[in-house]
Amino acid sequence: MLDGGIGTATKRREDVRFLMGRGKYTDDHTPAGTCYAAFARSDMAHGRIVSIDAAAAEGMPGVLAVFTGADFADVGSNPAGWLINSRDGTPMYEPKRPVLAHGKVRHVGDAYAAVIAETREQAMDAVEALEVEIEPLDAVVDMAAALADGDNRVHDDLPGNQCFDWGWIEDNREATAAAIEAAPHVTTLELVNNRLVPNAIEPRCSIGEYDPGTGDYKLTTTSQNPHLTRLLISAFVLGIPENKLTVIGPDVGGGFGSKIYHYGEEALVLSAAKRLGRPVKWTATRSEAFLTDAHGRDHVTRIELACETDGTFIAFRTETMANVGAYLSNFSTATPTFLHGTLMAGNYTVPNVYVNVKAVFTNTAPVDAYRGAGRPEATYSLERVIDKCARELGIDPIAIRRKNFIQPDQYPYASAAGLEYDSGNYDALMDVLERRADLAGFEGRRAESERRGKLRGLGINSYIEACGIAPSNLVGQLGSRVGLYDAATVRVNATGNISVMVGAHSHGQGHETAFPQIVADMLGVDPATIEIVHGDTSKIPFGMGTYGSRSLAVCGSAVHRATEKVIVKARKIAAHMMSVSADDVDFADGQFSVPGTNKFVAWGDVALKAYIPHDFPLEEIEPGLEETAFYDPANFTYPSGAYACEVEVDPETGVVDVVSMVAADDFGNVVNPLIVTGQVQGGLAQGIGQALLEQTTYDADGQLLSASYMDYAMPRADDLPTLVVDHSSVTECTHNPLGVKGCGEAGAIGSPPTVVNAVIDALARGGHDVAHIDMPLTPVRVWTALQQA
Amino acid sequence: MPEISMRVNGTDRTVRVENRTLLVHALRDGLRLTGTHVGCDTSQCGACTIHVDGAPVKACSMLAVEADGAEVETIEGQAMSDGSLNTIQQAFQDHHGLQCGFCTPGMVMATAALLRENPKPGDAEIRHALKGNICRCTGYQGIVNAILAASGQPVPAAMDSEPAPVAAE
């Protein structure tokens, strides 16, 4: 292993600028002449815009322009990226999603006008001076009511508010129903996957610029995927040619999904920059983030598990209502369907699976992918119902899972939910978990808790996820309107140092440190000589960005492929320099040599030669040393894990204390263990937050009650235990060159059911027969359950 | 517009502000010290934590005019005089105490204040002291480990199968 290469826990080089206060986030950029945008946002959930009188606002100090929905009536719509067909074959309902609301406002926070002024304060003051009449309409908030009500419509031409009614796999519907009908035991559970606000700590921010000399636009924005944003603006919304629009995602302060999507504010600042000939900047307040960032989860599910009396699984069936909010955000139709239904077989050899999802429009903020995106919802439903089933049958929760695990000799394994898992070893993960979590010592710890008057419980979970969101071929069959490859260019400069331009975007994932480890490992050079360039469409090849735990598996593989091409070319140059055939040249430790001779040339000499090709046979070797690869994998990757959590419940108050959390994951090969551990710990915190704290609450009128950090409980340091992470159990991905699987979402997928299983276990051990409590397990919910059982 | 004077990271600075301008905006927009971040509008997240006259303050919870004449320290003034990371900053890098980096300036400033008060805080004390600083990325484990290390205390092993971190390139 090269020191600093693959597998090294290299400290992150990007940390130095962040620790010095020298990060450059979007809001840290203020081009000369910048003016500021502020948005007028609906304070009612549903209403008809009668009139907007901007005369007074336009006369306010510093005001430069006012935009309303009418200004964008003729431009395109921000589209959904996946086309989903209903069970009967009809395509989903796809409403127009305008830059600014026009005609109707459809959720609290929906922007219907924008003011541009010299200062942010002037713009905000002028928003207050807009004279607006909006006729209130009844709000559609509850999903079941939305489906039942033909009159009350989020979109006027869609009675019943149903976006689609999706079946997966539709051909399995009847066989699954028959299997459940005939099964000796069926466990049923109804549960809510609570709606979450992503809450990256950096609020969204966008700066539009326009150069009237060249006609070039530039958008600096808080994006996880600048090329995707450019594509959406160019091809769908504003029609600016891609070669006239640069999109830059500079340092970005976390995303978790919420910064994948193109938002109307981005189109607004670009349009305003063109009209005014000045840079236009908008920075969201946290309140705006709560109201307008795409939210996550929000499923209501009924799941059935049919099994033999010995716990052998026969069938899983789910019926889900998935909230998509008022408009379709870019990935919103994929999240509850192909990122959810396809995982519903879990880690198990269950022969029958059927998933039904009805997506529902409501007068709430759009809902889309949030860390895990669909897979946490699938895992939660499945792992909760398995726990309930084990309890009903009197089987140990680990034993029932082990009994049904896919075995190592069964790969590739075609799951009943339509995916082909390439590798895994779930028993091995469970072995690691039992050791790391000291499950043998649980009873002693429980007795100790009991002496202190606390109910201690143990929760177990195993999960699988489909990551490396890619194969274009597969996602295309599943309804994706885009390809999902990634790209990298490896440019060896004349003096031997290397620039690597990547399509993935780093907003906490540590690409600037991890990607050089791959290239250094392959070339045998010092990682310090390798720089990563990302986030700027004018500098990088066309890649699809960072989400779905895809950066390393997809873009890292592109880096690998491009580096391989560089080695092929460099070998030719070295062969020429040594006057031998390329086939005779060995490359190791940064040196080209001819075995059996004393001929060698160093890496740096080859790099220099590539740019000083005085004696090149030009018909055989082109000058330069730079290669690009687009990588499109054959399949998803399938990380998996086994998690354990211990909780103490205070029976007097219902307060839940998570006292331990252990994650054993199989991510395939690990490039940088330090970064991987951090990724899992971050996911665990978000999952524990979902399980115990975080709740997005709209009232019956569609007002968001949890719209600030005063009302929405974010996990803080003292809400969390020491987070123990182990990724020593490895089965390699079989189809990408690095054998890696992806780790970004695991913690958020595996932890919520683990925590809830632990609380139910604690109550059961205390003599309280509680079948289920919906997340978040707040003290009042737990206390109420304790009183009733 | 009033003009205020502050000593910022050891240098006398003056800046024009409106009466309603928050200190954090005076630093970011007026003095171009953009290391201090804004993560919320209810003084809850701690991304804007700085020191005013030696005490930790959320710079979004104070008007700029209130800081007239004050001694202000921000993240930009924390490195060693030779430009290298100070003990706290170095511990954050060593123990992966940051991911996106957005909460980080506030975390470093909050840590500096904590360790002045309590040079050897335990795990629970550290977690309690960080109540006013939200991090969405790290799950706080790397931050807690960094603070233990910065105060010369042993850090729990992340995993027994994990190699020790090596220096950044």
Ligand code: FES
């Ligand atoms: S910006 Fe000051 S506490 Fe959030």
Ligand code: FES
């Ligand atoms: S490192 Fe991203 S919010 Fe803390």
